[in-house]
Amino acid sequence: MKALNKSFVLFLSLLMLSVINISAQEEVVKITTEFKVFGNCGMCEERIEKVLMVDGVESASWDKETKMATVVYVKGKVTEDQLHKNVAEVGHDTEKYKASDEVYSKLPGCCKFDRTEDVKKENDHKDHKHSDSHDTHHKGDKKKSCCK
Numbered sequence: 644m645k646a647l648n649k650s651f652v653l654f655l656s657l658l659m660l661s662v663i664n665i666s667a668q669e670e671v672v673k674i675t676t677e678f679k680v681f682g683n684c685g686m687c688e689e690r691i692e693k694v695l696m697v698d699g700v701e702s703a704s705w706d707k708e709t710k711m712a713t714v715v716y717v718k719g720k721v722t723e724d725q726l727h728k729n730v731a732e733v734g735h736d737t738e739k740y741k742a743s744d745e746v747y748s749k750l751p752g753c754c755k756f757d758r759t760e761d762v763k764k765e766n767d768h769k770d771h772k773h774s775d776s777h778d779t780h781h782k783g784d785k786k787k788s789c790c791k
């Protein structure tokens with residue numbers, strides 16, 4: 644009877660060990676993603692990176708030259724959609740989510756990234772001029788004057 648108990652205990656502890664093993668091996672899949680976030684300067688960089696560093700995100704960086712955010716996150720902990728929303732919430736547009744005009748308008752002057760990019764492209768076609776959009780273009784340039 645005692646021997647049976649011993650082997651039963653042994654069996655139990657082996658079982659527990661294997662359970663622990665399985666949970667330890669639970670796959671942590673890390674995903675690296677890149678997406679465009681509109682912004683201008685170093686202040687934008689800080690703001691964007693800070694808001695991307697949520698629970699489940701391993702690293703986040705934003706390049707002010709390329710406007711690309713690179714985020715490494717743990718699969719299942721956070722979604723790419725959420726990351727887009729986060730930056731939109733602090734005033735920065737992505738290709739998925741646009742910041743509300745209200746939040747955008749509260750950004751410091753140098754962080755007001757150019758939202759008239761589409762208009763600009765139109766202006767590049769020199770065969771026809773839109774005087775209104777031309778003005779917007781110049782206003783956009785002035786807003787960025789404090790950025791380097």
Ligand SMILES: [Cu+2]
Pocket residue numbers: 682683684685686687688753754755
């Ligand atoms: Cu900025």
